[in-house]
Amino acid sequence: MEDLANAAIRKALDLGADYVEARIQTDVENTYTMKNGVPDSFQIARMFGIGVRVLVDGALSFASTDRLTIQEAKQTAENAYNMAKSSSHLVKNPVKLSAEKTIVKEWETKATNPPENVSPEEKFDLLADIERALSPNEVRVELPSRYLTLSHDMQEKFYSNSEGTRIRGKVPRISLWFFLTGSKPSKGTLQRWMHVGESGGWEAVKEWDPPRLVSDEAKVLGRVLEEGVAPPKGEIDLVLGSEVVGIICHESCGHPQEADRILGREAAQAGESYLQPNNIGMRIGSDHVTVVDDPTLPKSFGHYLYDDEGVQARERVLIDKGVVASFLQNRETAAELGVASNGAARAVAYSREPMIRMANTYMKPGDFNSDELFEGMKSGVYIKTFMEWNIDDKRFNQRYVGLEAYLIQDGEMGKPVRNPTLELTTPTLYGSVDAVSKNLDFQAATCGKGDPQQGAPVWTGGPEIRVRHLRLGGGPQT
Amino acid sequence: MTPDEIATLIVALGEKLGATDVSTVIIEEKKQMLRFSNNSITVLQAWNTITPVIYLAMGPRRTGCVIEDPTLAAISSTVEALIKTMRLMKPGDVDSKLPRGPFTYHTIQGNYDARVSRSTEKLTDAVETSINSGLDAGAKRVSGVLAATEWKRTLMTSTGNAGKERGTLLELTVRAFLDAESSGQGVSCSTTFQDFNPRTAGTEAGQIAKMATKPIQGDEGVYQVVFGPSLMANLLDTAAMSASAYAVEIGMSYFADRVGQKVASDKFTLTDDQQFPGGPGAHAFDDEGYPTNPTSIVENGVLKTLLHSSYTAKKFNAELTGHGYYSGSSGIVPSPSNLVATAGDYSKEEMFREVTDGIYITNNWYTRFQNYHTGDFSTICRDGIFKISNGEITASLKDLRISDNMPRILQSINGISKERQWMKWWEVDIPILLSYFLVDKVRITRSTK
Numbered sequence: 001m002e003d004l005a006n007a008a009i010r011k012a013l014d015l016g017a018d019y020v021e022a023r024i025q026t027d028v029e030n031t032y033t034m035k036n037g038v039p040d041s042f043q044i045a046r047m048f049g050i051g052v053r054v055l056v057d058g059a060l061s062f063a064s065t066d067r068l069t070i071q072e073a074k075q076t077a078e079n080a081y082n083m084a085k086s087s088s089h090l091v092k093n094p095v096k097l098s099a100e101k102t103i104v105k106e107w108e109t110k111a112t113n114p115p116e117n118v119s120p121e122e123k124f125d126l127l128a129d130i131e132r133a134l135s136p137n138e139v140r141v142e143l144p145s146r147y148l149t150l151s152h153d154m155q156e157k158f159y160s161n162s163e164g165t166r167i168r169g170k171v172p173r174i175s176l177w178f179f180l181t182g183s184k185p186s187k188g189t190l191q192r193w194m195h196v197g198e199s200g201g202w203e204a205v206k207e208w209d210p211p212r213l214v215s216d217e218a219k220v221l222g223r224v225l226e227e228g229v230a231p232p233k234g235e236i237d238l239v240l241g242s243e244v245v246g247i248i249c250h251e252s253c254g255h256p257q258e259a260d261r262i263l264g265r266e267a268a269q270a271g272e273s274y275l276q277p278n279n280i281g282m283r284i285g286s287d288h289v290t291v292v293d294d295p296t297l298p299k300s301f302g303h304y305l306y307d308d309e310g311v312q313a314r315e316r317v318l319i320d321k322g323v324v325a326s327f328l329q330n331r332e333t334a335a336e337l338g339v340a341s342n343g344a345a346r347a348v349a350y351s352r353e354p355m356i357r358m359a360n361t362y363m364k365p366g367d368f369n370s371d372e373l374f375e376g377m378k379s380g381v382y383i384k385t386f387m388e389w390n391i392d393d394k395r396f397n398q399r400y401v402g403l404e405a406y407l408i409q410d411g412e413m414g415k416p417v418r419n420p421t422l423e424l425t426t427p428t429l430y431g432s433v434d435a436v437s438k439n440l441d442f443q444a445a446t447c448g449k450g451d452p453q454q455g456a457p458v459w460t461g462g463p464e465i466r467v468r469h470l471r472l473g474g475g476p477q478t
Numbered sequence: 479m480t481p482d483e484i485a486t487l488i489v490a491l492g493e494k495l496g497a498t499d500v501s502t503v504i505i506e507e508k509k510q511m512l513r514f515s516n517n518s519i520t521v522l523q524a525w526n527t528i529t530p531v532i533y534l535a536m537g538p539r540r541t542g543c544v545i546e547d548p549t550l551a552a553i554s555s556t557v558e559a560l561i562k563t564m565r566l567m568k569p570g571d572v573d574s575k576l577p578r579g580p581f582t583y584h585t586i587q588g589n590y591d592a593r594v595s596r597s598t599e600k601l602t603d604a605v606e607t608s609i610n611s612g613l614d615a616g617a618k619r620v621s622g623v624l625a626a627t628e629w630k631r632t633l634m635t636s637t638g639n640a641g642k643e644r645g646t647l648l649e650l651t652v653r654a655f656l657d658a659e660s661s662g663q664g665v666s667c668s669t670t671f672q673d674f675n676p677r678t679a680g681t682e683a684g685q686i687a688k689m690a691t692k693p694i695q696g697d698e699g700v701y702q703v704v705f706g707p708s709l710m711a712n713l714l715d716t717a718a719m720s721a722s723a724y725a726v727e728i729g730m731s732y733f734a735d736r737v738g739q740k741v742a743s744d745k746f747t748l749t750d751d752q753q754f755p756g757g758p759g760a761h762a763f764d765d766e767g768y769p770t771n772p773t774s775i776v777e778n779g780v781l782k783t784l785l786h787s788s789y790t791a792k793k794f795n796a797e798l799t800g801h802g803y804y805s806g807s808s809g810i811v812p813s814p815s816n817l818v819a820t821a822g823d824y825s826k827e828e829m830f831r832e833v834t835d836g837i838y839i840t841n842n843w844y845t846r847f848q849n850y851h852t853g854d855f856s857t858i859c860r861d862g863i864f865k866i867s868n869g870e871i872t873a874s875l876k877d878l879r880i881s882d883n884m885p886r887i888l889q890s891i892n893g894i895s896k897e898r899q900w901m902k903w904w905e906v907d908i909p910i911l912l913s914y915f916l917v918d919k920v921r922i923t924r925s926t927k
Contacts, residue, residue, distance in 0.1 A: 040848035145729025181729035388848035
């Protein structure tokens with residue numbers, strides 16, 4: 001592999017490139033699917049190739065191929081060089097890269113029990129065990145549609161650049177994704193999807209206890225269908241569960257603090273940001289709010305130790321006690337903003353350019369016990385999980401529609417609430433937080449960005465939080 | 479190995495190892511992409527891939543793969559792994575068979591332009607034209623993406639089907655900004671340079687951005703809304719996906735049990751016309767080797783059929799429709815490919831004159847369903863949003879969301895324009911030829927604080 005990368009780098013340098021990097025990457029994913037109680041399919045996605053990125057007279061280009069020969073590697077480097085050269089006259093803002101340390105390293109996340117060593121029968125048996133746990137007698141709700149997928153993948157990269165950095169990395173990931181439709185006569189339907197995932201092996205699946213996990217979610221569908229009441233009107237207090245806090249941190253903190261959005265590079269697709277480059281130090285939330293992104297978390301779904309520009313990963317504090325503390329940076333944005341990269345460049349396949357991505361974004365836990373969040377709440381709602389969500393492309397106006405949610409009356413949990421809808425702005429949301437629990441939990445997600453789209457594995461997470469004096473919005477007409 | 483050699487190898491290997499059905503499509507793709515922002519090119523990208531997509535069945539057991547590594551070793555080991563796993567799987571619910579050929583395939587007209595893959599210079603010129611057009615129309619900053627693709631498909635199945643086709647595609651999205659709150663989008667999507675118009679896309683983006691200046695907060699409520707083609711394309715993609723029989727099976731469809739019923743306004747007809755000349759998603763055959771035909775999904779408001787692959791056709795006891803396409807980790811499932819929404823009889827101006835107190839929404843993003851079965855969803859208005867009073871645009875609005883129900887929106891279509899354009903961009907996966915739509919009683923929400 002090193003020969004191919006060296007040949008590509010040498011070729012582009014010989015042609016006159018100012019900077020070259022080559023990444024040889026393999027991704028092999030196996031997916032087992034069970035649909036409505038029967039095995040549906042087994043699928044393999046195998047991607048193996050080389051991506052070459054060059055910088056020529058301030059023009060950046062990226063080319064890739066899935067044919068791994070010396071000749072093809074050189075040709076790919078030449079294609080990248082020619083594209084950059086031919087367009088440099090249209091580059092009005094020449095790209096520069098921040099100076100970073102040269103690194104020679106190997107790193108690997110090891111699975112205790114590699115999924116490859118577990119038979120396909122056992123994997124389908126696990127899905128069948130979940131199905132058995134979803135029998136109507138067990139969960140007390142009809143589930144006319146049940147879709148279960150179990151996936152494991154291995155990602156291996158060899159990264160090399162013209163500055164002398166050489167990094168080999170390897171990470172296995174495993175995840176379970178399910179989608180249930182619950183139905184009760186005269187009560188309609190409710191749906192739930194959920195994604196759990198880690199970097200690691202089959203040992204993670206055992207810890208999740210999938211039959212219990214999925215059947216618990218099904219029981220919730222039944223209870224909300226059977227007993228759910230309309231959300232209260234007027235100004236109330238809310239407690240938001242870890243799953244909701246996780247998506248909030250991802251959407252309205254992680255994304256707007258990606259420096260490439262702030263500088264406008266993603267304007268035509270994923271959008272820009274409500275933040276400007278000079279907003280470091282601006283208060284955006286209460287003192288209780290500290291949000292970080294940390295690729296180095298062991299076992300995390302978004303785990304890596306070196307990014308795809310050869311920069312060491314680290315925890316990034318995005319909001320510190322309510323104040324915007326830093327942005328996610330790659331070498332391009334770091335150079336433009338006069339800072340160092342903080343290792344946020346990721347590419348999901350050999351054929352994708354590295355770009356700024358989150359890894360594991362979460363709110364730091366506080367000092368409260370969960371029970372204490374509810375104490376003193378006269379009237380409110382606890383939103384534990386969500387179904388629908390979205391946010392505008394500046395990451396300012398967002399919406400979360402609760403799925404598992406309960407009325408709170410005088411500090412006590414009451415009946416389930418159906419479709420409570422939070423629709424509010426980022427500063428209102430973070431500014432309303434007045435208590436944060438000691439607990440910390442994570443959920444897996446696939447974050448979309450880039451063109452072509454790159455679905456990056458991430459964790460979202462956080463503690464439970466209490467937000468004060470908010471009004472629930474309207475749900476759709478049905 | 480050539481694509482023919484790869485296809486022959488896959489079918490022979492699959493059969494030798496015990497598969498009862500084998501199909502493969504070898505996709506060759508040469509693609510260039512130019513991304514630009516702040517009036518400047520930010521990155522150029524190029525891809526050169528040969529990708530086998532494989533389907534294998536052993537009676538009622540189904541597997542498949544995609545391999546971006548077209549070597550003998552990778553293909554052989556992957557096929558062996560699929561067969562080995564299939565032998566250990568419990569049977570599925572249906573023993574479907576691939577369609578048995580040979581079939582005669584239609585030749586798609588106007589979907590190839592040899593100039594598309596040859597010239598980076600022509601592409602940089604197009605980017606420059608679109609940027610300048612946006613600026614000339616009044617924008618201060620222009621961003622966007624231009625992709626040029628040349629593709630070939632080589633099909634072979636164990637059931638006597640073989641075919642080849644090729645095409646080209648130009649996709650340009652231009653987004654223009656006057657300031658942080660005023661933006662507009664223009665799109666040009668075509669299979670040839672003849673119908674590709676970067677100037678029009680840039681001008682439209684710039685004009686919308688200019689009109690969107692100094693927006694005021696819009697009010698929540700129920701309004702008559704003019705849906706721009708980009709917004710409606712995103713929503714009609716969800717309608718076409720809902721027509722997939724596989725989506726019905728897994729609970730991700732608002733068309734379950736609705737075939738033969740009224741699901742939309744009489745005015746609305748949606749066809750997946752995979753033979754449409756110059757259609758960006760037109761194909762002669764699907765990934766199972768079944769010949770395509772224009773498929774009427776909704777005709778004058780009535781849901782005529784679901785879309786099928788060989789598996790779902792057997793399961794639903796229905797006719798094949800030629801929609802079996804590889805779709806990631808689900809393998810081959812029915813998927814729409816080249817949508818055409820029938821034009822109406824309004825001019826755009828006449829449509830606006832129908833609106834007494836309403837809103838014109840040019841674009842959207844981030845559509846998410848609260849319940850796919852009922853069709854409850856929301857989507858965020860993006861770029862220009864305008865208040866319409868007595869047929870005239872009277873204000874630029876901001877920060878609004880459509881929070882409604884898709885079946886209700888389809889039923890409430892009250893007008894469709896004559897003019898149509900192809901739409902395909904980051905938020906519209908399946909290309910669609912469509913118009914402006916006038917929809918009654920659309921529920922609009924906003925942040926409560």
